[in-house]
Amino acid sequence: MRVLGLDLGGKRIGIAISDNDGKVATPLQVLIRSKNTREDYKKIDDLVSEWEAEFVVVGMPFSLNGSKGPAAEAVEKEVKELSSVLSVPVDVHDERLTTVIAAQELSSQGLDSKKQRKVIDQVAASVILQSWLDNRA
Numbered sequence: 001m002r003v004l005g006l007d008l009g010g011k012r013i014g015i016a017i018s019d020n021d022g023k024v025a026t027p028l029q030v031l032i033r034s035k036n037t038r039e040d041y042k043k044i045d046d047l048v049s050e051w052e053a054e055f056v057v058v059g060m061p062f063s064l065n066g067s068k069g070p071a072a073e074a075v076e077k078e079v080k081e082l083s084s085v086l087s088v089p090v091d092v093h094d095e096r097l098t099t100v101i102a103a104q105e106l107s108s109q110g111l112d113s114k115k116q117r118k119v120i121d122q123v124a125a126s127v128i129l130q131s132w133l134d135n136r137a
Contacts, residue, residue, distance in 0.1 A: 012032055044086065
Protein backbone atom coordinates (compact mmCIF):
# COMPACT_ATOMS: atom_id res chain seq x y z
CA MET A 1 0.00 0.00 0.00
CA ARG A 2 1.47 3.35 -1.07
CA VAL A 3 1.00 6.23 1.40
CA LEU A 4 1.53 9.99 1.08
CA GLY A 5 2.85 11.78 4.17
CA LEU A 6 2.30 15.48 4.91
CA ASP A 7 3.93 17.93 7.28
CA LEU A 8 1.52 20.89 7.28
CA GLY A 9 3.24 24.18 7.96
CA GLY A 10 2.01 27.73 7.75
CA LYS A 11 4.06 28.57 4.66
CA ARG A 12 5.10 25.17 3.32
CA ILE A 13 3.79 21.63 3.18
CA GLY A 14 6.40 18.90 3.31
CA ILE A 15 5.45 15.84 1.29
CA ALA A 16 6.83 12.30 1.43
CA ILE A 17 5.83 9.06 -0.26
CA SER A 18 6.17 5.42 0.72
CA ASP A 19 7.25 2.59 -1.52
CA ASN A 20 4.57 0.27 -2.96
CA ASP A 21 4.92 -2.10 -0.01
CA GLY A 22 4.34 0.65 2.55
CA LYS A 23 7.65 -0.02 4.27
CA VAL A 24 10.00 2.86 3.40
CA ALA A 25 9.25 6.61 3.35
CA THR A 26 11.11 8.93 1.01
CA PRO A 27 11.05 12.75 0.92
CA LEU A 28 9.20 13.88 -2.21
CA GLN A 29 8.83 17.66 -2.38
CA VAL A 30 7.90 20.88 -0.63
CA LEU A 31 4.70 22.62 -1.66
CA ILE A 32 4.81 26.37 -1.08
CA ARG A 33 1.37 27.37 0.15
CA SER A 34 -0.64 29.64 -2.10
CA LYS A 35 -3.28 32.07 -0.88
CA ASN A 36 -5.91 29.53 -1.99
CA THR A 37 -6.15 26.55 0.38
CA ARG A 38 -8.43 24.63 -2.00
CA GLU A 39 -5.80 25.01 -4.74
CA ASP A 40 -3.16 23.57 -2.39
CA TYR A 41 -5.44 20.65 -1.53
CA LYS A 42 -6.02 20.05 -5.24
CA LYS A 43 -2.25 19.79 -5.75
CA ILE A 44 -2.09 17.24 -2.94
CA ASP A 45 -4.98 15.32 -4.49
CA ASP A 46 -3.12 15.36 -7.82
CA LEU A 47 -0.11 13.81 -6.06
CA VAL A 48 -2.35 11.17 -4.50
CA SER A 49 -3.52 10.26 -8.02
CA GLU A 50 -0.10 10.51 -9.64
CA TRP A 51 1.54 8.25 -7.06
CA GLU A 52 -1.56 6.04 -6.68
CA ALA A 53 -1.52 6.55 -2.93
CA GLU A 54 -4.20 4.70 -0.99
CA PHE A 55 -3.82 6.70 2.19
CA VAL A 56 -2.60 10.10 3.44
CA VAL A 57 -0.91 10.61 6.81
CA VAL A 58 -0.68 14.10 8.32
CA GLY A 59 1.66 15.01 11.17
CA MET A 60 -0.18 16.16 14.30
CA PRO A 61 1.84 18.70 16.33
CA PHE A 62 0.95 17.64 19.86
CA SER A 63 2.60 19.57 22.68
CA LEU A 64 5.56 17.83 24.30
CA ASN A 65 3.28 16.70 27.15
CA GLY A 66 0.92 15.10 24.61
CA SER A 67 -1.85 17.68 24.84
CA LYS A 68 -3.48 19.50 21.93
CA GLY A 69 -2.37 23.09 21.75
CA PRO A 70 -3.37 25.75 19.22
CA ALA A 71 -1.13 24.26 16.49
CA ALA A 72 -2.70 20.80 16.88
CA GLU A 73 -6.19 22.27 16.85
CA ALA A 74 -5.38 24.17 13.63
CA VAL A 75 -4.04 20.99 11.99
CA GLU A 76 -7.08 19.05 13.17
CA LYS A 77 -9.34 21.60 11.47
CA GLU A 78 -7.25 21.51 8.30
CA VAL A 79 -7.29 17.70 8.22
CA LYS A 80 -11.11 17.82 8.20
CA GLU A 81 -11.05 20.22 5.24
CA LEU A 82 -8.41 18.17 3.44
CA SER A 83 -10.38 14.96 4.00
CA SER A 84 -13.37 16.48 2.22
CA VAL A 85 -11.25 17.08 -0.90
CA LEU A 86 -9.16 13.90 -1.08
CA SER A 87 -10.42 10.65 -2.53
CA VAL A 88 -8.53 8.53 0.03
CA PRO A 89 -8.67 8.22 3.82
CA VAL A 90 -6.59 10.63 5.94
CA ASP A 91 -4.99 9.69 9.25
CA VAL A 92 -2.97 11.77 11.72
CA HIS A 93 0.25 10.77 13.43
CA ASP A 94 2.21 12.34 16.28
CA GLU A 95 4.92 14.56 14.84
CA ARG A 96 6.63 15.69 18.03
CA LEU A 97 10.33 16.37 17.44
CA THR A 98 10.23 15.33 13.76
CA THR A 99 11.69 18.64 12.61
CA VAL A 100 14.51 18.23 15.14
CA ILE A 101 15.18 14.70 13.87
CA ALA A 102 15.07 15.93 10.26
CA ALA A 103 17.51 18.78 11.04
CA GLN A 104 19.91 16.35 12.74
CA GLU A 105 19.74 14.02 9.74
CA LEU A 106 20.43 16.86 7.31
CA SER A 107 23.27 18.21 9.47
CA SER A 108 24.86 14.76 9.52
CA GLN A 109 24.78 14.91 5.70
CA GLY A 110 26.70 18.19 5.79
CA LEU A 111 23.87 20.60 4.96
CA ASP A 112 24.05 23.97 6.68
CA SER A 113 20.90 25.61 8.04
CA LYS A 114 20.40 27.71 4.89
CA LYS A 115 20.40 24.63 2.62
CA GLN A 116 18.27 22.71 5.15
CA ARG A 117 15.44 25.26 4.89
CA LYS A 118 14.74 24.19 1.31
CA VAL A 119 14.24 20.51 2.15
CA ILE A 120 13.58 20.17 5.89
CA ASP A 121 9.79 20.06 5.48
CA GLN A 122 9.88 17.11 3.10
CA VAL A 123 12.40 15.31 5.30
CA ALA A 124 10.15 15.94 8.33
CA ALA A 125 7.23 14.52 6.32
CA SER A 126 9.27 11.39 5.62
CA VAL A 127 10.11 11.04 9.34
CA ILE A 128 6.38 11.31 10.19
CA LEU A 129 5.44 8.83 7.48
CA GLN A 130 8.20 6.36 8.40
CA SER A 131 7.09 6.43 12.03
CA TRP A 132 3.49 5.77 10.97
CA LEU A 133 4.58 2.91 8.68
CA ASP A 134 6.74 1.38 11.44
CA ASN A 135 3.86 1.55 13.94
CA ARG A 136 1.63 -0.36 11.50
CA ALA A 137 4.17 -3.15 11.00
